[in-house]
Amino acid sequence: MGTTIEKKKNTRPSGHTNTEEEMDPKPVYEREYDRKGPKLAGKVAIITGGDSGIGRAVSVHFAREGADVAIIYHKEDKDAQATRRLVEEKGHKALLLQADVGKEDDCRSAIDKVLSEFGRIDIVVNNAAIQHPQESIEDISEDQLEDTFRTNIFSQFFIVKAALPHLPKGGSIINTASVTAYRGSQSLLDYSSTKGAIVAFTRSLAQSVAKKGIRVNAVAPGPIWTPLITSTFPDQKIENFGKDTLLERPGQPAEVAPCFVFLASEDASYITGQVIHPNGGSIVNT
Numbered sequence: 001m002g003t004t005i006e007k008k009k010n011t012r013p014s015g016h017t018n019t020e021e022e023m024d025p026k027p028v029y030e031r032e033y034d035r036k037g038p039k040l041a042g043k044v045a046i047i048t049g050g051d052s053g054i055g056r057a058v059s060v061h062f063a064r065e066g067a068d069v070a071i072i073y074h075k076e077d078k079d080a081q082a083t084r085r086l087v088e089e090k091g092h093k094a095l096l097l098q099a100d101v102g103k104e105d106d107c108r109s110a111i112d113k114v115l116s117e118f119g120r121i122d123i124v125v126n127n128a129a130i131q132h133p134q135e136s137i138e139d140i141s142e143d144q145l146e147d148t149f150r151t152n153i154f155s156q157f158f159i160v161k162a163a164l165p166h167l168p169k170g171g172s173i174i175n176t177a178s179v180t181a182y183r184g185s186q187s188l189l190d191y192s193s194t195k196g197a198i199v200a201f202t203r204s205l206a207q208s209v210a211k212k213g214i215r216v217n218a219v220a221p222g223p224i225w226t227p228l229i230t231s232t233f234p235d236q237k238i239e240n241f242g243k244d245t246l247l248e249r250p251g252q253p254a255e256v257a258p259c260f261v262f263l264a265s266e267d268a269s270y271i272t273g274q275v276i277h278p279n280g281g282s283i284v285n286t
Helices: 053-064 077-089 104-118 142-166 189-212 235-239 253-264
Strands: 044-048 068-073 094-098 123-126 172-176 215-219
Touching: 044 053, 044 104, 044 142, 053 068, 053 077, 053 123, 053 253, 068 077, 068 104, 077 094, 094 104, 104 142, 123 142, 123 253, 142 189, 172 189, 172 253, 189 215, 215 253
Parallel strands: 044 068, 044 123, 068 094, 123 172, 172 215
Antiparallel strands: none
16 A cells, blocks of 8 residues: 655754755655555456456556556457456456446445445545437437436446545545547537536536546547447548547557556645546647
């Protein structure tokens, strides 16, 4: 487990000083946890949409860093089973929970099952999302709009609401946003709207839970090579996907997952209410 840096009263000696020896309290240059191996040793993480894509990569990277993982997924049993095997190959437990995260009752039930299995929750990753490209706002039905908002942003409210009473001081909540929250998307109007809401949710929730010692941050990827892309975009878009970035290619889930590890770990102990942008070089207003 990590070493917590406590807030201390500044009792600097009277008069200006440039020397370390005269500072009170002294600056901290090294923490004990830095020498103790895996960054997430002994932690339990919940990852929604953890069966494939970015969620799978985060599950595997968390296990690599010492965490047990509860993977909440919707329908893809084969993907979920494969992710569980990948986590278990790293020597850690993987609990599979099939649920519709757009329903509050399902989210409460999932949290109860995690607590029953592991007895604790340290990290919450809100990653589940869907997208349905449409050429015009006129093509977005009421059902599609509600489905997208329920899955992408309502779920984050529901999961956090159920998990928050059980998160300890030092706990971490990480939400998956998107580059589309900042630059928009002509064909993903409802999707990009939910991602903008996630950024605001992240910043607001960080303010709400800071006194509990819980950090809240987000990762805004894009474009990343996942099943969400191949299952929703036409062939021509898939062929050119990611080529308009500075790196002239799509990113891989394995290039995004380390952002989640960083934000979940004590390496990010002084970071909250922020967004990390693994997006191949797009400059966005943060």
